[in-house]
Structures are given as C-alpha cells and as structure tokens.
Amino acid sequence: xxxxxxxxxxxxxxxxxxxxxxxxxxxxxxxxxxxxxxxxxxxxxxxxxxxxxxxxxxxxxxxxxxxxxxxxxxxxxxxxxxxxxxxxxxxxxxxxxxxxxxxxxxxxxxxxxxxxxxxxxxxxxxxxxxxxxxxxxxxxxxxxxxxxxxxxxxxxxxxxxxxxxxxxxxxxxxxxxxxxxxxxxxxxxxxxxxxxxxxxxxxxxxxxxxxxxxxxxxxxxxxxxxxxxxxxxxxxxxxxxxxxxxxxxxxxxxxxxxxxxxx
Amino acid sequence: xxxxxxxxxxxxxxxxxxxxxxxxxxxxxxxxxxxxxxxxxxxxxxxxxxxxxxxxxxxxxxxxxxxxxxxxxxxxxxxxxxxxxxxxxxxxxxxxxxxxxxxxxxxxxxxxxxxxxxxxxxxxxxxxxxxxxxxxxxxxxxxxxxxxxxxxxxxxxxxxxxxxxxxxxxxxxxxxxxxxxxxxxxxxxxxxxxxxxxxxxxxxxxxxxxxxxxxxxxxxxxxxxxxxxxxxxxxxxxxxxxxxxxxxxxxxxxxxxxxxxxxxxxxxxxxxxxxxxxxxxxxxxxxxxxxxx
Ligand SMILES: Nc1ncnc2c1ncn2[C@@H]1O[C@H](COP(=O)(O)OP(=O)(O)OP(=O)(O)O)[C@@H](O)[C@H]1O
Ligand SMILES: [Mg+2]
Numbered sequence: 001x002x003x004x005x006x007x008x009x010x011x012x013x014x015x016x017x018x019x020x021x022x023x024x025x026x027x028x029x030x031x032x033x034x035x036x037x038x039x040x041x042x043x044x045x046x047x048x049x050x051x052x053x054x055x056x057x058x059x060x061x062x063x064x065x066x067x068x069x070x071x072x073x074x075x076x077x078x079x080x081x082x083x084x085x086x087x088x089x090x091x092x093x094x095x096x097x098x099x100x101x102x103x104x105x106x107x108x109x110x111x112x113x114x115x116x117x118x119x120x121x122x123x124x125x126x127x128x129x130x131x132x133x134x135x136x137x138x139x140x141x142x143x144x145x146x147x148x149x150x151x152x153x154x155x156x157x158x159x160x161x162x163x164x165x166x167x168x169x170x171x172x173x174x175x176x177x178x179x180x181x182x183x184x185x186x187x188x189x190x191x192x193x194x195x196x197x198x199x200x201x202x203x204x205x206x207x208x209x210x211x212x213x214x215x216x217x218x219x220x221x222x223x224x225x226x227x228x229x230x231x232x233x234x235x236x237x238x239x240x241x242x243x244x245x246x247x248x249x250x251x252x253x254x255x256x257x258x259x260x261x262x263x
Numbered sequence: 264x265x266x267x268x269x270x271x272x273x274x275x276x277x278x279x280x281x282x283x284x285x286x287x288x289x290x291x292x293x294x295x296x297x298x299x300x301x302x303x304x305x306x307x308x309x310x311x312x313x314x315x316x317x318x319x320x321x322x323x324x325x326x327x328x329x330x331x332x333x334x335x336x337x338x339x340x341x342x343x344x345x346x347x348x349x350x351x352x353x354x355x356x357x358x359x360x361x362x363x364x365x366x367x368x369x370x371x372x373x374x375x376x377x378x379x380x381x382x383x384x385x386x387x388x389x390x391x392x393x394x395x396x397x398x399x400x401x402x403x404x405x406x407x408x409x410x411x412x413x414x415x416x417x418x419x420x421x422x423x424x425x426x427x428x429x430x431x432x433x434x435x436x437x438x439x440x441x442x443x444x445x446x447x448x449x450x451x452x453x454x455x456x457x458x459x460x461x462x463x464x465x466x467x468x469x470x471x472x473x474x475x476x477x478x479x480x481x482x483x484x485x486x487x488x489x490x491x492x493x494x495x496x497x498x499x500x501x502x503x504x505x506x507x508x509x510x511x512x513x514x515x516x517x518x519x520x521x522x523x524x525x526x527x528x529x530x531x532x533x534x535x536x537x538x539x540x541x542x543x544x545x546x547x548x549x550x551x552x553x554x555x556x
Contacts, residue, residue: 108446
C-alpha cells in the first residue's frame with residue numbers, strides 16, 4: 001500500500017509543482033490519477049520512484065510511505081528493489097538495444113534470476129513481442145514500444161507498477177488492447193497499479209478508485225461510479241454534457257480554464 | 264612484398280593497441296558524456312604498473328601483468344570516484360579541463376617516482392622473428408594482436424550477454440529510463456572507468472613490451488586516440504576498433520613508404536580524419552539517431 005501525505009515538490013529550488021498532494025493506492029487495486037497537461041501527474045510518479053533527482057526536483061514537504069515506511073529519500077534504484085516500478089511517459093525503450101536486451105534490462109534488479117520464468121508470461125500478454133524478440137527496439141511501432149515498456153516492468157516482478165500515460169499517441173484499438181492487459185496483469189498477478197491518464201473514459205473503466213488533480217493538488221476523488229455521477233467530472237473530464245453528448249472542444253477548454261482559475 | 268607484410272603487421276599491432284585505448288575513451292564517453300583527455304596517461308600508468316610488478320617486485324609476468332591490470336583498473340575507479348563524480352552537472356568544458364588536469368597530475372606523479380628518462384622494460388615477451396607469408400615478423404607483434412583480440416572478444420561478450428554489460432548500454436541509450444529499471448548509474452560509471460583503466464593497461468604493457476622501454480612519452484599516444492575515436496564515431500565500440508586499425512595501418516605505411524624527413528606518419532591520421540569527416544560527419548560508425556514516434 002502506497003500513501004502520499006501532503007507532499008510538496010519543488011524543481012530547481014524555485015518551481016513549486018505539487019502543493020500538498022495526498023493520495024492512497026491500496027494493495028492489489030488499480031488507482032487512476034487524472035488531470036490535464038501540466039497538472040503534475042508525472043511529477044507525482046517521479047516523487048514516488050525517486051526519479052526527481054536527475055531533474056533537479058525534490059520532495060520538500062510531506063511524506064511518501066510504502067507499506068508504512070518512508071521512501072522519499074531513496075534512490076531510484078532502491079525504490080525499484082522495494083517493488084515499485086515506473087513505466088515512464090513516452091515509452092522510453094532503449095532504442096539501440098534489441099527487444100530481448102530491453103527485457104533483460106528490466107530484469108536487472110533480479111540479476112537474471114527469474115528471466116526464463118517471466119519471459120513466457122510476458123509473451124502471454126503481448127505475443128507480438130515474441131516475433132520482434134531480436135529486433136532493435138527503436139524500429140518497433142509505437143504500440144509495440146508501449147508493450148515493451150510494460151513488459152520491461154513485468155520482468156522486474158514489482159508489487160506495484162506506475163504507468164504514465166500508456167495510451168499516449170496510440171490508435172484506439174491498440175489502447176483498448178493495452179488497457180485489457182493492464183487489467184489482466186492486475187487480476188492475474190495481483191500487481192497494484194497506479195495509472196496516470198489523459199484518457200479519462202478508459203481509465204475510469206479499469207480503475208477501482210480515481211483521483212483528479214489540477215495544478216498540483218487533488219481536487220476530486222472517488223470510485224468511478226461516484227465520479228461518473230458527478231456533473232463536473234462529466235463536463236470537464238469526460239467531455240459530456242448533461243444529455244450525455246460529446247461537447248465541442250472549445251467549450252471544454254473554456255470550462256477547464258474557468259476551473260483552473262477557480263482552484 | 265616482405266616490406267609490405269611487415270608494415271601491415273606492425274600497423275595492425277599498433278592499431279590494436281590504439282583501439283584498446285580508444286575503447287576506454289568511448290566507454291567513458293558513452294556512459295557519462297565525459298571526454299577523457301587523460302586516456303593516453305592511463306596507458307602510461309598501465310605500462311609503469313607492469314614495470315613495477317616485473318622489475319621491482321620481481322613477479323613472473325603471468326602474475327605480475329594481471330596484478331598491474333587490476334591496479335590500473337582501481338586507479339581508474341579512484342579517479343572517477345575521487346574527482347569526476349564531483350563534477351556531475353558542471354559545464355562540459357570544466358569537466359574536460361579537469362581531465363586535462365588529471366593527465367598532468369599523473370605525468371607529474373610518475374615523473375617524480377620513476378624519473379623523466381625512459382626505463383628499459385623487462386624482457387618478458389619473446390621477440391624472435393617468425394615467418395609470416397614469407398616475411399620475417401617479430402613474434403611480439405603477433406602476440407600483441409592476439410591479446411588485443413582476446414580482450415575485445417571478452418568485452419564483446421560482456422556487453423552483449425552479461426546483465427552488467429547490458430545495463431551499461433542501457434545507460435548510454437537513456438540514462439533516466441535506465442535508472443527507472445533500478446540500474447545504478449554510479450556503478451555503471453565506476454565499471455566504465457575500471458574497464459578504461461584495464462584496457463589502457465593492457466595496451467600500455469603491450470606497447471612497452473614492443474618498444475622495449477617505458478617512458479613518460481608513451482602518453483603521446485593519447486593524442487592519436489582522438490583521430491581514432493573521431494574516425495570511428497565517438498560513441499561506437501566497433502568504431503573504436505576499426506578506427507584504431509585504420510590509424511595504425513596509416514601510420515605504419517606512411518612511416519615505411521614516405522620519406523621519413525617529412526615526418527608524415529604522425530600527420531597522416533589527421534589528414535585522413537579530416538577527409539572522412541567531410542564525407543561522414545558522425546564518423547564511420549557514429550550513432551545514427553533512431554527517430555520514431
Ligand atoms: N524538471 C522540471 N523543472 C521545472 N519544472 C518542471 C520540470 N518538470 C516539470 N515541470 C513543471 O511541472 C508542471 C507539472 O509537470 P508534469 O510533467 O508533472 O505534468 P503532467 O501532469 O504529467 O502533464 P502532462 O499530462 O503534459 O504529461 C509543469 O508546469 C511543468 O512545466
Ligand atoms: Mg506527464
């Protein structure tokens with residue numbers, strides 16, 4: 001179980017990005033974190049995974065608790081060893097390495113211990129990777145790269161996977177496939193999932209609980225059913241008006257702007 | 264014809280040694296973006312370490328040389344941890360100046376300990392001539408080629424198959440993503456400097472054995488490392504090998520066939536370097552950026 005208690009994150013000693021954010025990810029659940037561009041979703045994940053340091057960011061207040069222990073001062077490498085694995089935004093496969101080498105890199109913390117055991121499982125989720133096994137990862141399609149990025153996480157056998165916008169730039173059919181597999185990973189392996197998304201509709205379909213953040217704070221949270229019933233959420237995040245029709249993009253933008261200004 | 268074969272074999276032998284030094288340079292550059300101007304001095308350090316083990320301590324070569332290699336690797340790690348680690352995040356030009364400083368320091372320390380005159384190297388590598396395709400060639404050069412090949416083979420397996428080796432390539436590819444897999448960047452840097460110290464020590468020992476002496480001037484080979492790595496493309500390991508061979512052969516042929524008073528053997532690599540860079544600005548094997556979104 002992961003708990004963020006009122007965390008504050010500052011980049012380069014001056015840019016305050018998270019302003020007292022709290023959330024909870026219970027063991028074995030899928031929790032979605034939604035919000036518009038620049039809300040601080042990726043920053044939240046990096047605050048957990050220890051990847052803020054290379055970007056000159058720091059958790060300056062509050063605490064990050066993992067199974068009751070504070071992990072806010074840990075290096076990224078130690079966080080992975082504690083069982084938390086972040087799949088970064090934009091896939092970030094090792095372009096010049098083959099698919100196989102990428103998977104072995106994901107397996108790094110285990111020293112190759114369960115590589116042979118995990119490989120068939122990875123292929124059971126993403127069979128396409130089997131055909132691409134020896135290929136240079138940089139030449140895979142965007143969807144295949146996302147599959148590889150998630151598989152790399154599986155190779156580390158983490159207790160929790162944090163996914164940063166896995167739907168980014170992918171065709172709708174592929175996105176559905178990826179989300180189905182996220183659900184499967186969660187139910188078959190019991191892996192806890194913290195899912196950051198812009199695609200609110202899909203995220204709400206798979207999540208057990210949803211947080212919505214705006215400019216560095218959580219502004220709303222609840223089960224997908226509760227949030228679905230919330231008129232604001234329907235307006236701002238699902239792009240539906242009261243009758244359930246899609247609103248025009250301009251109206252949504254207008255609403256978002258007003259909402260920002262209010263918070 | 265005999266002359267040609269002799270020149271070719273000396274060219275390959277010195278090319279292989281150059282390639283070893285260049286390999287360390289490329290590894291450090293790939294894993295930490297540091298341009299190490301002390302790479303030639305590493306070679307010199309390696310040569311002196313072997314000298315100490317054989318001439319002073321009096322060990323047989325098959326024990327003394329491995330110890331010298333390990334000590335050189337340790338010196339590489341010590342320089343990384345003691346000096347360069349503190350330069351993380353500093354401007355690239357400051358980091359370069361620090362490596363220049365390290366090179367001067369190493370020379371000064373070795374000069375203090377061993378004096379400035381070259382020392383005769385213990386005669387532990389056989390150097391009687393053997394017959395290769397009808398030409399008489401020193402067996403020491405053949406051994407230099409053989410040992411370099413073995414080391415390259417071992418390193419290739421390390422980078423392709425071992426999990427540490429793959430981690431190093433992952434860091435070179437995308438540092439932050441590598442960190443997100445739990446790969447420790449600090450460890451990778453230390454390993455890169457250790458390998459750089461090690462390959463330079465092997466190169467320095469082979470070079471000193473062929474020349475028959477070790478002196479501060481063997482660090483000059485550090486200058487030739489630049490055409491080698493730039494030719495191969497700063498960040499390519501096969502490039503370092505091919506670059507080393509090309510430069511070694513060029514020097515050897517230029518020295519053997521062109522009038523010696525022109526001193527062209529030193530200049531030839533740079534001339535070819537400029538010509539190749541005109542055609543291939545990233546070097547022969549430089550990373551072509553894979554762009555796919
Ligand atoms: N390294 C950094 N230094 C300074 N500011 C940063 C840095 N990284 C992010 N920020 C700022 O922090 C804010 C939140 O960024 P973050 O990447 O967390 O947003 P996000 O919610 O993930 O957005 P997106 O949906 O576009 O990925 C942005 O205003 C961004 O400009
Ligand atoms: Mg983001």
